[in-house]
Amino acid sequence: MKDLKYLNEIVFSHNQWMFYGDESLELLRKNEKDNFYKISILKILSLKITICLAPLAKLFFIYLSQFSFNLTKPQSDKKTSHYVAQLERGYRHRNYFKYINVSKEIKYEMINIFEREKYSKFRHLSLTKILRQAYKNYKNIFLLLQHDHSQKLFKAISGNVITNIATYSYFCALFEDIKESNPSANFYNAGGEDLSSYASIQEGINTHFIAHGLMDFIPMILFPRFTSCWLYSQIEADIIQQTLDSAIINLYPMEQLTYQDKILIIYLCYERDMGALHKENLLNIANFFKKNEYTVYIKPHPDSDGVYVNEFIRVNKCKLLEQDEDTTNLVFKKMKVSFVASWGSTTECEALRSGVLPINLGLSRIYTLCKYPFDDLTLSWPNDQDKIQRAINSPEEYNKVLNELSK
Numbered sequence: 001m002k003d004l005k006y007l008n009e010i011v012f013s014h015n016q017w018m019f020y021g022d023e024s025l026e027l028l029r030k031n032e033k034d035n036f037y038k039i040s041i042l043k044i045l046s047l048k049i050t051i052c053l054a055p056l057a058k059l060f061f062i063y064l065s066q067f068s069f070n071l072t073k074p075q076s077d078k079k080t081s082h083y084v085a086q087l088e089r090g091y092r093h094r095n096y097f098k099y100i101n102v103s104k105e106i107k108y109e110m111i112n113i114f115e116r117e118k119y120s121k122f123r124h125l126s127l128t129k130i131l132r133q134a135y136k137n138y139k140n141i142f143l144l145l146q147h148d149h150s151q152k153l154f155k156a157i158s159g160n161v162i163t164n165i166a167t168y169s170y171f172c173a174l175f176e177d178i179k180e181s182n183p184s185a186n187f188y189n190a191g192g193e194d195l196s197s198y199a200s201i202q203e204g205i206n207t208h209f210i211a212h213g214l215m216d217f218i219p220m221i222l223f224p225r226f227t228s229c230w231l232y233s234q235i236e237a238d239i240i241q242q243t244l245d246s247a248i249i250n251l252y253p254m255e256q257l258t259y260q261d262k263i264l265i266i267y268l269c270y271e272r273d274m275g276a277l278h279k280e281n282l283l284n285i286a287n288f289f290k291k292n293e294y295t296v297y298i299k300p301h302p303d304s305d306g307v308y309v310n311e312f313i314r315v316n317k318c319k320l321l322e323q324d325e326d327t328t329n330l331v332f333k334k335m336k337v338s339f340v341a342s343w344g345s346t347t348e349c350e351a352l353r354s355g356v357l358p359i360n361l362g363l364s365r366i367y368t369l370c371k372y373p374f375d376d377l378t379l380s381w382p383n384d385q386d387k388i389q390r391a392i393n394s395p396e397e398y399n400k401v402l403n404e405l406s407k
Contacts, residue, residue, distance in 0.1 A: 004027065004028060004031050004150065004153065005031075006147075007028075007221055008221060010144065010147055011221050011222070013198070013201050013202055013224075013225045014140055014202050015140055015141075015143075015144045016194075016198050016222050016224065017137075017160075017164060017168050017194075017195055017198040017199070018140075018141060018144055018157050018160055018161050018164075019156075019157065019160065019222050020160055020164055020194060020195055020198070020222075021156060021159060021160040021163065021164075023152075023155075023156040023159070024153060024156035024157060024160060025218060025219065025222070027150075027152055027153050027156060028219040028221065028222065029219055032152075033150075034150035034151055034152050034153070035150065035151050036148045036149065036150055036151070037148070037149055037150065037151040037154040038148070039145070039154070044142075044145075047145075047158060048142065050162060051138065051141060051158075051161055051162055051165065052138065054162055055134075055162060055165045055166040056134075056166075058166035058167075059130060059131070059134055059165075059166040059169060059170070062116060062120050062130075062166060062167070062170050063120075063125070063127055063130055063170075065116055065117060065120035065121070066120050066121055066124050066125065068121060079107065079181075079182065080107050080108060080109045080182070080185070081106060081107055081108075081182060081184065081185060081186060082100075082101060082106050082107065082108035082109070082185075082186050082188065083108070083109055083110075083111055083178060083185060083186065083187045083188070084096050084108055084109070084110050084111070084187075084188045084189075085110075085111055085113045085187070085188065085189040085190065085193070085196055085197075086110040086111060086112040086113065086114075086118075087113070087114065087190055087191075087193070087212075088114045092190045092191070092212040093110075093188075093190045093210075093212070094212070094325075095190060095210045095211070095212055095230065095252070096108075096188050096190070096210055098325075098327050099210070099230060099252060099253075099327075100188065100208075100210065100230075109122075111174075111196070113171075113189075113193055113195075113196045114193060116167075119170075119171075119174070120170070122174065123174060123177055123178075125170070125173045125174060125177055129173045129176065129177065130169060130170055130173045132173075133169040133170075133172040133173045133176065134165065134166070134169035136172075137165055137168060137169050137172065138165065141161050141165070144157070145157065145158075164195060167195060168195050168198070168199055171195060171196050171199035171200070172199045172202060172203055174199070175187070175199050175200045175202075175203040175205050176203045178203075178205065179203050179204055179205055184206075185205055185206070186205070186206045186207075186208060186227075187200040187205050187206070187207045187208065188207075188208045188210050189207065189208070189209060189210070190209075190210045190211065190212040191209065191211065191212060191215070194218075194222075194224055197209075197224040197226070198224055201224055201225050201226070206227040207224065207225075207226050207227055208226060208227055208228045208229070208230070209224070209226045209228070209229040209230065210230045211229070211230060211231050211232060211236075213232070213345075213346040214232055214233065214236070214346045214349055214370055214372045215231070215236055215370070215371065216370055217239070217370070217371055220239070220240075220242075220243045223240065223243055223244070225244060225247075226244060226247055227247060227248065228247055228248035228249070228250065229244070229247055229248075229249050229250065230250045230251075230252060231249065231250070231251055231252070232251070232252055232346055232349050232350065232353075233251070233349050233353075233372055234251060235371055235372060235373070236371055236372065237249045237251060239371055252327075252329075253329075254329045254350060254353040254354050255329055255330075255333060255354065256354060256355040257332060257333055257336070257337070257354055257355045257356060259336055260336050260337065260338040260356070261295075261335075261336040261337075261338065262292070262293060262294045262295060262338065263294065263295050263297065263335055263336060263337045263338055263339075264285075264289045264294050264295070264296050264297065264337070264338070264339040264340070264341065265297045265298075265299055265321055265331075265332075265335070265337055265339075265340050265341070265347075266282065266285065266286065266296065266297070266298050266299065266318075266340075266341045266342065266361075267299045267301075267340065267341070267342040267345045267347045268282075268298065268299065268300050268301050268304065268309065268342075269301060269342070269343045269344075269345070270301050270303060270304075271300075271301065271304055271305070271307075271308050271309070274308070278343065278361070281361045281362065281381060281382070282312070282361070283312075283316065284381075284382065285341055285359070285361065285381055285382075286298075286316055286318055287316070288385070288388075289339070290316075290317070290318075292389075292392050294339075294392075295319060296316075296318040296319065297318065297319045297320070297321040297335075298312065298313055298318050298319070298320060298321060299321040300320075302323070328346075328347055328350045329350060329353075329354050332350075332351065332354045332356055333354075337351075337356050338356060338357065338398070339356065339357050339358075339359060339388075340356050340357070340358050340359065341358075341359040341360075341361055341381065342358075342359075342360070342361060343360070343361050343362070344360065344370070344374055348360060348374065348377070348378050349372060349377070352377055352378070352402075352405055352406060355402065357379060357388075357391060357398065357401060357402055357405070358377070358378040358379065358405075359378060359379045359380075359381050359384075359388065360374050360375075360378040360379065360380055360381065361381050362380060362381060376405075377405055378405070379401070379405075387401060
């Protein structure tokens with residue numbers, strides 16, 4: 001029996017994609033000890049045939065998806081310098097336009113990495129190029145599997161590669177083509193899907209991570225070897241820098257507020273996750289601040305359908321904070337916010353870095369794997385209600401609490 005630390009010596013950028021799957025990620029997170037799997041010659045032969053034949057049909061299907069009856073469809077610009085992963089939710093890749101290419105003077109193209117019908121038509125790739133990438137990845141699979149692996153992990157890897165080799169090989173061919181047309185090309189990905197980042201890095205593209213929020217960390221052994229990372233917290237930056245010592249790590253810039261009004265913004269989580277206790281805390285904190293003559297704004301989650309939010313605002317005399325293309329820091333500055341409340345939201349980190357007191361409403365969707373220490377860097381509702389009241393009553397107390405959290 002042995003834990004999974006042996007992977008540190010055999011996992012590289014060209015085989016990280018083989019661990020892309022829920023089961024293998026969970027095994028790496030838990031790092032449980034397990035028996036090593038001794039694979040037989042017959043089993044390895046069967047696996048070679050399965051990994052060769054099962055994904056081959058999918059690979060041909062993706063190749064044929066390139067063709068369309070729409071003969072006027074524009075082709076990808078060969079001179080573009082920035083390629084941006086278009087994620088399934090628009091707000092997740094918005095930081096590219098807020099921090100990287102603000103004026104949009106740099107020529108960019110969006111690659112819809114989640115929809116086969118979209119990414120397969122981004123460029124026309126030769127079947128030869130796609131199959132060559134598939135063969136290279138096929139060989140790498142068995143270079144990895146020739147090592148002794150734990151039983152559970154071997155099974156997980158085998159399932160991952162059967163599921164992903166076709167898509168991954170197509171992405172490799174796509175980024176190979178991009179690299180040939182522009183050796184200085186850059187690929188920006190805000191997370192949520194790592195196959196495209198693994199492929200981009202394998203093909204030598206400068207690949208950049210632009211976090212759309214605080215990170216729910218995958219095991220660092222599988223964290224893509226990005227050229228640079230844009231992050232919200234110094235804590236995350238320190239963790240990543242230990243793994244990617246050559247990467248350029250940037251924190252999103254936050255300007256400290258110099259003047260604040262009696263304004264509270266409550267950022268809601270997914271409405272489908274709001275149970276009775278969530279709603280009770282929301283009502284209690286809204287009433288608490290209104291009694292202290294604060295204006296309370298409610299910011300719905302971007303995926304909100306608005307039904308619950310609009311009714312809550314109407315009944316409880318709060319205000320709706322509309323979707324804003326500005327950065328959260330600039331919203332704080334424009335509105336002169338003094339408190340922010342949420343359930344383990346990135347806005348709590350942004351608030352503290354902006355000089356605004358953050359309140360955590362508990363009962364959270366705070367991911368157990370999130371490295372940001374909400375318990376230490378936020379006020380807790382309702383446990384810290386007296387401290388919040390003192391901060392409301394006294395600017396000196398407000399600054400004292402803010403300094404304590406910031407340390």
